[in-house]
Every structure is written in structure tokens, then in C-alpha cells.
Amino acid sequence: MAEKIYVLIDHANNRPRNSSLEALAMGQKMASETGMEIHGLILGADLGSVTEQLSRYELASIIVVENPSLREYNPDMYVHALAEILASDRPNLFLLAHTYQAIDLAPRLAARLRTALITDCIGYKTGDGSISFVRQMFRSKLNADVTVKSNHPWLVSLQAGAASADTLRPGNAPTVARPIDLSAVASRRQTIETIEATKGKVDLTRAEIIVGVGRGIKKQDNLPILQELADALGAEIGASRPVVDNEWLGRERQIGSSGQTVTPKLYVACGISGAIQHIVGMKNSGCIVAINSDPNAPIFNVANYGIVGDVLEVVPALTKKIKQERAT
């Protein structure tokens, strides 16, 4: 029997999520390098439209698990269904996007199967017949190659942007319906409501220039220094998560995975070290300037221009220079 890669496809509003398509692209690459078969795996109810969209990619099959109990994500139902399929099919690898849902689902699934889970990977390396997974550690400051000693399947979750959905190879994938009986499974966790938190919010997605404020400004009293730069540039103020958690700025200004995703033409990151949760929200900005006191801060890996220095010294100098330029 051929060795297999399964890729879990998450979906919303009858479309596969982009993060899942990225995982699928990574799976296709691994499959072509290793000779393994790649299969898409999709759970839910009324999946006709999503399945049809997935069938246009080069896959050995799309395994469609339709059941009314799977309509909305629920850990008890999803873990039960996936554990049953993975335990019987025994693929070598099970890939999924490292989303908030994956954080809720994948560790429980791995523990049920007593197998390895490597979370939040940004890539992989092969050599000597072995594979290692690349992931960030220590608040994204270091990278690690992680090797696995475990029976299959290995569960691997992939960070957003680990592969590009644009590289997906088109094809014509057959669909395989996979019935599952969940009548004996009790769902212990009930969803009471789903809420959008940032009412009356500031729409940073339309801003042309954003001054991003991080913990490096040290205290709330220093905010006017950043506001002056924003005023000089005609920019909006955005914030990293710690700044919002400290209540120096409102949550409506948070940029990153739990806040807004922005693509201004200029992003000036002031005292932001560049945790991945922030990076995913601003990395596609046209031009990124980073000012930070730590020369190894990961923000410099996504910036176009970097300045190592104290934000509280560099920013006032920058504001002054821009005002001079604007006056001439």
C-alpha cells in the first residue's frame, strides 16, 4: 500500500480556508519529493460546493466526511471522527493549518492516537532518509529543527505563510464519501454565542501609513511621541498585543492574528520585537521600517529598513526630519 499524506481542509462560507490551501500546497510539495500519495480530508455537512472546488487540484482523492454533527467545529465530534479515520487508514503524515481551531483540536487528537504532533511548523528538511520540521521557539527569536520518534501518523500543523496557495498544482481529484457514525458520541462543550469584539472599531485596513506601537515604548506616557510621528506622516496608530493587553491603546487598534490584518504602503514598527502573531497581521505591507533596541529582534527579518536604537530617541528625530521635509 502506498504511503500517504492526509491534509485536513478547514472551510468557511462554502470555501476552503486559504491557510488550508497553503497546507495542501505544502503537502503536494512533500508528496512529489517523497513519492507519497496526497489526499485531502474534509469534515462538515453539505460539503458539495467545497468538495467541487477542491477537486480541481492534483490529489489522489478527496475524502469527504459528511455528518450533521460535524456542521460546526466541536472538539468531541471532530476528534472522534478524525481519530477513527487516521487509526484505520494510517497515513504517514497528517497536515493541517496552525489555526486557533488546530490549537483546540490537534493536541487532543494526538493524545488520543498516542502519536506525535509538531505544531506551528514553517518548513521541513529532508536528508539521510529522515525528515525534520522547522519551527520557531523562544518567542520567535530562534529556529529549531525538530526530529520525531513516533509511530505514524505524525500530525503536523503549519504556520500561515509556510507555503503559498499560488503554487497548488491543478488536477482532477476523485471524491470518496466516507460515512461515519457519531450517534454514540456525546458533545460535552456547547457553544453559547459567537461575538465580534471590536465594535465602533478603527478600520486600519484602509490606512495608507501605519505607525505600529510595541512594548518597547516602555510606558503609556510615551504614547504622545508616537502620535506626533503619526501626525507628521498622516498615519494611523496601530498596536501590538502587549500594548493592548496593558491597556495603553484600545483593542480596536490591535494588529495581528487576533486583531486586524493590514497592508499599508508604509508600516513603521516602533519597539515591536516581531512575535509571529504580530507579523502575520502586517508582513504584506508595502514597505516596513523597524526601530528596535534588540539587533536580533525578528521584526528585522520582515523589515525593509532597520534601525537598532532606542525608540524614544529615534522616533522624535524622525518626526523632526519629516516635518522639515514636509515644510520644504
Add this chain to the structure above:
Amino acid sequence: MKIFVCLKEVPSRDTRYEVSPQGDWIKEADLSFEINECDEYALEEALKLQEKFGGEVILLTVGSERAEKSMRKGLAMGADRGILIEDPNRQLISPLAIASVMAETLKKEQYDLILAGTQSDDYGYAQTGVMLAELLGLPHATIVMEVAADPQGAKVTALREMESGWFQRVQMPMPAVLTIQAGISHIRFTSLKGIMAAKRKEIRKVRLEETGVDVSALPALEVSRLYLPDTGKKAEMLQGDPETVVAQLVDKLRKEARVI
């Protein structure tokens, strides 16, 4: 209510890391350590629940002797006692191994809630709490921003963070495991009285062998190499005093990037 809080010790937040000569771990010798950020918020939530409903807050840590210092800090914040599962030789690296020794230890205890941090600041796997729930057969919720317990009804309600500014409120029966997100409240200060009281509080040590877990039989994740990321997309670094660098920057933003 009886609440266990899983507490991990990690290098301090502002550490500038150096890789060890073997290239597979950090140089730990000169680092300072502290309670993992999310775990400290988990403890804060537990203490708030205790203020409301009474009961006991117990710390559960896997680590070396060094971790006792972080546990004392947790006891000074108000936890009643602690259990340290000793791992002097850093054998317990994989989340499933850590969750397994915790689960075996907890099977001998009673509890209404287990709170853990969503993610650690060292490995950052974001797995242990959820695995613990599975190994103990308990319901769970992750990335929790708010906790509301109902001890009479034996139910707990949690507000979960989701992508892009959305939240989800979920309810489950107790006992349950919740993994707590950082930054959801204000961490209390430790008072001198608290620090003094902490010295007399019990930290019970459990040897790894006592848990009965055969770690070698469990799936293992091993770090084969640790290194500074080279993204190949490094920023052009501007050098000089503040006046010089900002002059260079403004020039480049106007003429190269053409964004101002």
C-alpha cells in the same frame, strides 16, 4: 472549588539567547527564569475564582529544582501549595510526555478545574494543556480570555479568542481543563506578607519514577539543531546616531521606496 494550575518556568521575557556550543540548545548558565507568561495569567484566574468561591489553588510543575523559585513566586501570589514533578535531566521535552506525568499525578487528586497557559514561551508547542484534558478524559477549551464558574451547577463558561477579533463563548461540565491566554487581566503584585507566607507553604516533590510513566515508550520530539533564523530577507540596517539614521531613512523612503 479546588483548582490545579499548571506552571512552567521559562527564560525571562527579554532574554537575548545564545545557542550552546553543541548547537542543539540555548546557553542556560547566565539566564534568569520566570513563570511562563500565560501560566501566570492562569494562576491569576484561579486566585480570582478562589476569592469568589473559596477552596484551594494548587500549583503543578514539571521541572528541575530551579523551578522551585518560580513556584515560590506563585505561592507568594496566593496559591496554597505546590507539586513539583522532578525532571532533573530534562528528559521530559515532548508535550505528550509532560502531559502524561501530569495526568498520572492528577489521577491521585481531586479537582474541579485545571488551568494551564495556552502556550509556553520556550518551546511554544501549545499542546500540553489540551493533551492533559484528553488523558484525563475531561472536556477542554483553549485560548481562554474569561472564565465564569458555576460550582453549584458544576458548569464552567469560557470566552475563547478566535481569529480576526472574533470570540466564542462555550460552556462545559466541570471538571474541565482551560488553557488561558496571556494579557486577559492584571497580575496581582506579591506582598511582603505573601512572600513570607510562601516560605512556609508546602511543595511536594514527586520523582519521575513515582508517576509510573514510561517516557521512552511515548512519541518524542527532539530538537536536533537550534539557530538564529536566516530568512534571507534581512532588513537593510541603517547605522549612525539618531539624526544620521533618520536622514538616511527619510531619503530612502522618498527615493527608493517612494512611500512618503
